[in-house]
Amino acid sequence: MKAPADYLSHLNPAQRSAVEHFCGPLLVVAGAGSGKTRTLTYRVAHLIRNHSVDPENILAVTFTNKAAREMQERIQLIFAQQLAEQTYSHPLESLPLQEQTALRSRAYKRYIKPLWMGTFHSLFARLLRFDIDKYRDEKERKWERNFTIYDESDAQSLVKNIVTRQFDLDEKKFDPRSIRYAIGNAKNLGHSPQDFAREQQNYRGRVIGEIYDAYQTRLAENNALDFDDLLLVPARLFEQNESILGYWHDRFRHVLVDEYQDTNRIQYRLIRLLSTNGEPHRDRWSWQQRSIFVVGDADQSIYSFRMADFKILLEFQEDFGDGLPDDDTRTMVKLEENYRSRSNILEAANALIELNTERIDKVLRPTRGCGATIYCYKADNELVEAQFVRDRILDLRRADPELDWGSFAILYRTNAQSRALEDALRSEIPYIIVGGLKFYDRKEVKDALAYLRALVNPADTVSLLRIINTPRRGIGQATVDRLVAAARELGMPLWHVLQDETSVKTLAGRSAKAVQRFALTLQTWQSQVTERSAAEILDGILSDSGYYSDLQNQGTDEATSRLENLKELANAVIQFAEENEDLSLEGFLANASLASDLDNLEEGQQAVSAMTLHSAKGLEFPVVFLVGLEQGLFPHNRAIDDPAALEEERRLCYVGITRAREQLFLSFTRERRLWGMAREPALQSQFLQELPSELLESNIVPQRLPRKSVERDRPTVGTVSATAAIQNWQIGDRVIHQTLGPGEVTLVMGEGAKTTLGIKFPGLGTKIFDPKFAPMRRVEASAN
Numbered sequence: 013m014k015a016p017a018d019y020l021s022h023l024n025p026a027q028r029s030a031v032e033h034f035c036g037p038l039l040v041v042a043g044a045g046s047g048k049t050r051t052l053t054y055r056v057a058h059l060i061r062n063h064s065v066d067p068e069n070i071l072a073v074t075f076t077n078k079a080a081r082e083m084q085e086r087i088q089l090i091f092a093q094q095l096a097e098q099t100y101s102h103p104l105e106s107l108p109l110q111e112q113t114a115l116r117s118r119a120y121k122r123y124i125k126p127l128w129m130g131t132f133h134s135l136f137a138r139l140l141r142f143d144i145d146k147y148r149d150e151k152e153r154k155w156e157r158n159f160t161i162y163d164e165s166d167a168q169s170l171v172k173n174i175v176t177r178q179f180d181l182d183e184k185k186f187d188p189r190s191i192r193y194a195i196g197n198a199k200n201l202g203h204s205p206q207d208f209a210r211e212q213q214n215y216r217g218r219v220i221g222e223i224y225d226a227y228q229t230r231l232a233e234n235n236a237l238d239f240d241d242l243l244l245v246p247a248r249l250f251e252q253n254e255s256i257l258g259y260w261h262d263r264f265r266h267v268l269v270d271e272y273q274d275t276n277r278i279q280y281r282l283i284r285l286l287s288t289n290g291e292p293h294r295d296r297w298s299w300q301q302r303s304i305f306v307v308g309d310a311d312q313s314i315y316s317f318r319m320a321d322f323k324i325l326l327e328f329q330e331d332f333g334d335g336l337p338d339d340d341t342r343t344m345v346k347l348e349e350n351y352r353s354r355s356n357i358l359e360a361a362n363a364l365i366e367l368n369t370e371r372i373d374k375v376l377r378p379t380r381g382c383g384a385t386i387y388c389y390k391a392d393n394e395l396v397e398a399q400f401v402r403d404r405i406l407d408l409r410r411a412d413p414e415l416d417w418g419s420f421a422i423l424y425r426t427n428a429q430s431r432a433l434e435d436a437l438r439s440e441i442p443y444i445i446v447g448g449l450k451f452y453d454r455k456e457v458k459d460a461l462a463y464l465r466a467l468v469n470p471a472d473t474v475s476l477l478r479i480i481n482t483p484r485r486g487i488g489q490a491t492v493d494r495l496v497a498a499a500r501e502l503g504m505p506l507w508h509v510l511q512d513e514t515s516v517k518t519l520a521g522r523s524a525k526a527v528q529r530f531a532l533t534l535q536t537w538q539s540q541v542t543e544r545s546a547a548e549i550l551d552g553i554l555s556d557s558g559y560y561s562d563l564q565n566q567g568t569d570e571a572t573s574r575l576e577n578l579k580e581l582a583n584a585v586i587q588f589a590e591e592n593e594d595l596s597l598e599g600f601l602a603n604a605s606l607a608s609d610l611d612n613l614e615e616g617q618q619a620v621s622a623m624t625l626h627s628a629k630g631l632e633f634p635v636v637f638l639v640g641l642e643q644g645l646f647p648h649n650r651a652i653d654d655p656a657a658l659e660e661e662r663r664l665c666y667v668g669i670t671r672a673r674e675q676l677f678l679s680f681t682r683e684r685r686l687w688g689m690a691r692e693p694a695l696q697s698q699f700l701q702e703l704p705s706e707l708l709e710s711n712i713v714p715q716r717l718p719r720k721s722v723e724r725d726r727p728t729v730g731t732v733s734a735t736a737a738i739q740n741w742q743i744g745d746r747v748i749h750q751t752l753g754p755g756e757v758t759l760v761m762g763e764g765a766k767t768t769l770g771i772k773f774p775g776l777g778t779k780i781f782d783p784k785f786a787p788m789r790r791v792e793a794s795a796n
């Protein structure tokens with residue numbers, strides 16, 4: 013019998029029961045901040061420590077790479093502490109620093125390294141590195157294990173290339189972005205190009221089907237996968253090949269998933285296949301020595317636009333408990349205490365989410381006392397709003413030295429909102445944009461990665477094309493076109509054509525020389541790929557290709573900053589090698605393609621975090637600013653007339669509020685400049701009105717609408733009587749709508765009781781209403 017583990021004392025009884033549950037399926041459902049992620053983390057430690065599960069047999073899925081790192085650190089600490097007790101009979105913290113480091117490193121090697129812990133994409137990309145060579149797509153095409161991962165912009169440029177060059181279509185009519193989106197959706201539904209084509213009714217759809225088909229061909233030619241493939245290919249592989257599924261099923265005896273409410277159908281398929289080996293029914297016996305453990309909160313489901321479906325969470329018990337005795341407590345644990353937020357913040361969050369109709373009621377009690385009142389600030393415009401945020405951060409820091417920059421988060425609905433905030437913060441406050449300014453999306457970083465990819469996987473024509481004349485080396489577009497055409501004609505990859513003397517000789521003398529020099533530089537470094545470290549190769553290829561000197565010659569501030577970014581990329585290569593004991597370029601490249609936006613946020617980094625609400629999931633901060641609470645912005649314009657979408661926006665607001673531990677600021681503006689247009693009047697978000705007014709303090713004059721007046725579906729701006737509604741509406745009439753604010757009638761259809769109106773709201777476009785039911789009144793009749 014092992015001594016009880018200390019870490020169990022960090023858990024409440026419900027959390028503990030979830031951690032101690034050994035075999036079979038288990039669902040933990042609970043509201044925000046109730047310790048779901050903590051429970052999952054401790055469970056991994058417990059499986060290893062108490063049930064002697066080999067870490068190799070554990071697959072733990074996190075929502076971000078950062079979350080995976082945090083969990084690993086926590087588990088590493090638990091085992092370092094255990095090793096300290098076993099080896100020295102002393103607590104870890106009492107040992108000399110050197111011993112502590114040695115024990116941590118032993119814990120890392122023994123327990124963390126063999127664990128498979130990460131996002132769906134990173135875990136299944138890793139799995140494909142073992143087995144993708146056994147996969148065949150519907151056209152019997154195959155991929156090699158050194159495949160390249162195309163991120164979104166690579167995928168888009170491939171689509172663009174097909175649209176404009178291969179199909180000779182007008183980019184304006186066949187927008188590569190929306191076609192890539194359609195392909196992504198088809199893939200997420202598991203539809204092949206053939207399935208897709210079969211469903212199309214019109215010409216455009218059929219053309220997109222052909223583009224999809226060509227896109228797949230090009231991916232296969234380039235030995236590349238896009239992000240969707242990282243999940244779709246393993247799912248198909250498992251279904252194609254029983255023995256491969258059998259192997260991984262046997263390997264991952266314990267599967268754990270965080271944020272299960274945002275799982276999509278493909279992710280679900282993977283989890284289900286791995287846990288059940290594809291068998292429809294599992295009895296108690298078949299669950300022996302294995303488990304599936306998921307945690308989630310349907311109220312925080314915010315990724316439906318990426319096909320996430322919280323019904324997957326609601327169906328878990330039926331799904332995995334099928335064949336087991338009908339006993340709720342065996343397959344579900346509820347956590348009902350919130351450890352994160354001050355009670356007043358939690359109360360506001362609970363009151364808001366209760367307005368959603370599509371939800372299951374939950375209990376979420378505070379464990380912490382009341383904190384500072386939530387403050388709601390009305391600003392004149394987005395610049396003043398940004399100044400408010402900056403000034404509050406500075407004030408709070410001055411007042412409380414314990415608050416470091418990392419204690420603050422600024423959350424907004426759309427990425428574009430960050431600019432004004434950045435401008436205000438820049439000179440005085442260190443900040444990072446989580447998810448917006450993607451390091452790996454910067455041009456110079458992408459160029460450098462393309463060089464590296466071309467070295468590792470010369471078949472990767474997309475990367476080759478990106479760098480063939482970057483920096484300019486006299487290989488003009490006409491030359492590139494000829495080379496590409498030659499590659500098609502000869503049926504060989506572009507890379508071979510570049511090295512093929514006969515083809516190169518057909519080019520004009522100067523171009524031919526430039527091509528030869530370029531090919532030679534690549535060849536030289538290619539031959540070093542296995543011998544030198546990734547950092548040396550990066551430095552070497554950027555020097556020899558002339559990339560560095562080109563930037564140095566430019567001498568501008570921008571070029572300097574690009575050089576700094578490339579230096580930072582070299583740091584990333586080195587850091588990756590150290591952390592993963594992996595010196596290979598392939599390893600680094602896979603990691604770089606997957607680097608989630610959230611990776612910009614490092615543990616303990618001294619900076620204010622600014623990010624979209626979507627990126628904030630799972631995180632917590634002592635002080636949170638939730639900005640831009642304006643109707644049309646948040647809730648987003650697209651959601652206002654769609655009840656299901658509006659509920660998702662409300663969940664997003666719930667996620668935002670529940671990120672705050674101590675203090676919450678809300679703000680909105682009177683006017684806002686959006687999408688580079690003139691300033692437009694803005695109206696406060698309905699979510700502000702839905703929060704209990706007694707929990708808020710604000711600078712708003714006149715007073716906020718009393719809470720009672722915002723009960724759903726009850727018009728409150730004026731009383732709309734039947735007679736008032738049946739009036740002679742005319743184009744040009746001015747109205748006030750309860751949530752959308754002032755507007756002007758631009759369209760009148762029908763008459764009397766059957767009138768329908770089109771009303772234009774500044775900044776929101778035209779909306780169609782039945783005046784009998786719309787919560788609005790006429791304030792000024794048209795002069796006509």
Ligand SMILES: Nc1ncnc2c1ncn2[C@@H]1O[C@H](COP(=O)(O)OP(=O)(O)OP(=O)(O)O)[C@@H](O)[C@H]1O
Binds near residue numbers: 046051350631670
């Ligand atoms: N039993 C506990 N005792 C004290 N603190 C706890 C306990 N359980 C969790 N916490 C703390 O509460 C906070 C929230 O925990 P955690 O992030 O695991 O919640 P969560 O349910 O995953 O939240 P979210 O829904 O936002 O993902 C963390 O700071 C965590 O350390």
Ligand SMILES: [Mg+2]
Binds near residue numbers: 630
């Ligand atoms: Mg969590």
